[in-house]
Amino acid sequence: MTRAIDNKSKTILPGATIGILGGGQLGRMLALAAKPMGYRVAILDPHHDCPTSSVADVVVTGEFGDIAALAEFAQACDVVTLEFENVPAGGLAFLESLLPVRPSGRVLETLRDRIAEKSFVNAAGVETAPWAEVRSSGDFTRASRLGFPAILKTATLGYDGHGQARVRSLEELSAAFAKFNAPCVLEGLVDFQTEVSVIVARSSVGEVKVFDVFENHHVGGILDTTNIPASIPLEVQQQAQRIALELAAKLEVIGLVCVEFFVTHDGRVLVNELAPRPHNSGHLTIEACRTSQFEQAIRAVCGLPLGDLRAHGPAAMANLLGDVWQVSQPNWAAALETGAKLHLYGKQGARAGRKMGHLTAIGNDALEVVKAARAALRT
Numbered sequence: 056m057t058r059a060i061d062n063k064s065k066t067i068l069p070g071a072t073i074g075i076l077g078g079g080q081l082g083r084m085l086a087l088a089a090k091p092m093g094y095r096v097a098i099l100d101p102h103h104d105c106p107t108s109s110v111a112d113v114v115v116t117g118e119f120g121d122i123a124a125l126a127e128f129a130q131a132c133d134v135v136t137l138e139f140e141n142v143p144a145g146g147l148a149f150l151e152s153l154l155p156v157r158p159s160g161r162v163l164e165t166l167r168d169r170i171a172e173k174s175f176v177n178a179a180g181v182e183t184a185p186w187a188e189v190r191s192s193g194d195f196t197r198a199s200r201l202g203f204p205a206i207l208k209t210a211t212l213g214y215d216g217h218g219q220a221r222v223r224s225l226e227e228l229s230a231a232f233a234k235f236n237a238p239c240v241l242e243g244l245v246d247f248q249t250e251v252s253v254i255v256a257r258s259s260v261g262e263v264k265v266f267d268v269f270e271n272h273h274v275g276g277i278l279d280t281t282n283i284p285a286s287i288p289l290e291v292q293q294q295a296q297r298i299a300l301e302l303a304a305k306l307e308v309i310g311l312v313c314v315e316f317f318v319t320h321d322g323r324v325l326v327n328e329l330a331p332r333p334h335n336s337g338h339l340t341i342e343a344c345r346t347s348q349f350e351q352a353i354r355a356v357c358g359l360p361l362g363d364l365r366a367h368g369p370a371a372m373a374n375l376l377g378d379v380w381q382v383s384q385p386n387w388a389a390a391l392e393t394g395a396k397l398h399l400y401g402k403q404g405a406r407a408g409r410k411m412g413h414l415t416a417i418g419n420d421a422l423e424v425v426k427a428a429r430a431a432l433r434t
């Protein structure tokens with residue numbers, strides 16, 4: 056297992072095997088960035104036909120808490136990173152007893168639970184949406200002092216609008232909490248001007264770099280488009296970058312951390328959530344930046360020099376959800392004629408709301424191009 060590690064600098068050199076926990080689209084794009092640099096890739100995922108399986112060198116099929124599967128996976132790897140933060144703590148501790156896991160189990164413990172995450176952010180002196188814990192019906196009265204409407208979110212395992220409900224009264228809060236049947240947070244609704252995100256990379260040898268600010272538009276709780284440059288004033292962008300760098304340093308994360316923000320009409324930036332991995336809002340970096348978020352993650356976890364993150368110019372990304380497939384086979388040729396670049400994740404089963412791929416364009420009209428390309432899929 057130590058064949059490709061430079062013991063003096065602890066750098067994981069090309070030729071080594073990078074393990075990825077999770078084989079979804081983020082794992083696939085991580086693997087696609089690692090392979091040209093000469094790394095081998097092993098993955099652990101519960102599904103043998105997951106999106107990363109066709110591009111990985113080693114595929115171990117098993118649950119993230121399955122010790123036998125984790126042992127087989129660890130045997131194949133020199134370092135482990137992840138595309139999915141909901142790996143059980145016991146599984147991570149087992150892996151950490153065998154080899155470096157980056158980001159560490161301690162970072163994941165803080166970020167996989169919204170209560171721990173928001174407590175961490177507020178303790179760092181950084182503002183979030185107003186929030187309150189809801190662990191039992193006894194918490195309703197105190198939490199409802201935030202006012203209605205509000206958003207109830209499960210503390211763990213939420214994604215893409217799943218595990219979230221808008222509630223307008225104590226009765227709706229009670230009904231939503233009964234449905235989730237799990238610890239939650241109630242959040243005051245933020246009347247934001249826009250949403251942005253910042254991705255920070257910190258390497259295992261202490262180097263730190265930050266991407267430009269991404270501007271994000273969500274539809275139904277799911278990211279719809281991202282564009283750079285963000286349309287908010289430069290000083291607000293710098294403030295978001297400063298906060299993201301500070302939180303990444305406090306977490307001592309090795310790898311990537313994405314910080315999502317709400318930007319209010321009066322220019323305040325409130326942290327929404329953090330993800331210790333590549334993020335959907337960073338997909339445009341594949342075409343738009345000198346180093347993509349995926350290559351940067353590989354460099355960071357391997358202790359290699361971090362790449363230059365400057366963008367070539369304006370760029371945009373539009374997600375392709377399973378909805379695109381609902382009427383007929385998408386018209387790929389028409390989409391590509393717009394000049395947009397196509398990424399498909401190789402997923403079987405195009406369910407509504409499921410992320411199947413994305414489109415990217417660069418240039419001054421990038422956002423219009425990706426939207427036109429997506430519309431062309433239905434022609």
Ligand code: AMP
Binds near residue numbers: 184243
């Ligand atoms: P989340 O999974 O927490 O990132 O929420 C998904 C999306 O729902 C966010 O990107 C926002 O567009 C919206 N949202 C979540 N929380 C709030 C809030 N407190 N106020 C307003 N919109 C929210």
